[in-house]
Amino acid sequence: MRPIQEVRREIQEAVAIHDAAALYQLADELSASDESEAVALNNYARGRAEFLHSNYDAAVEHFRRAMDAFGQLGMQLDVAVCTTALGVVYHQSGESGRSLEHFERATEMFAQLQDQEG
Numbered sequence: 001m002r003p004i005q006e007v008r009r010e011i012q013e014a015v016a017i018h019d020a021a022a023l024y025q026l027a028d029e030l031s032a033s034d035e036s037e038a039v040a041l042n043n044y045a046r047g048r049a050e051f052l053h054s055n056y057d058a059a060v061e062h063f064r065r066a067m068d069a070f071g072q073l074g075m076q077l078d079v080a081v082c083t084t085a086l087g088v089v090y091h092q093s094g095e096s097g098r099s100l101e102h103f104e105r106a107t108e109m110f111a112q113l114q115d116q117e118g
Contacts, residue, residue, distance in 0.1 A: 040069030080109035
């Protein structure tokens with residue numbers, strides 16, 4: 001497998017241009033590894049792809065798995081990104097209360113991360 005940072009960058013690029021096919025392809029590449037960060041990124045990429053296809057239940061499941069995996073790795077910025085993504089999914093699926101809850105939680109997480117950086 002390629003270096004994880006290279007795959008991570010390509011995921012970010014695919015998200016930016018809403019390329020679900022590329023996200024699925026990158027997730028498939030990551031599924032060849034049992035490294036914890038690869039597992040987390042696999043689920044994040046699949047969550048993004050499922051969201052782009054309006055498969056909201058699947059997107060939620062993948063984002064939750066990614067969030068848990070990133071949390072176990074202590075990658076709090078990625079946890080906050082996944083929390084934001086869940087807020088977007090809930091917004092799109094008409095669950096405004098859950099959406100707001102996730103956006104508020106993500107805002108708090110980003111603020112804590114900024115405070116930690118000084």
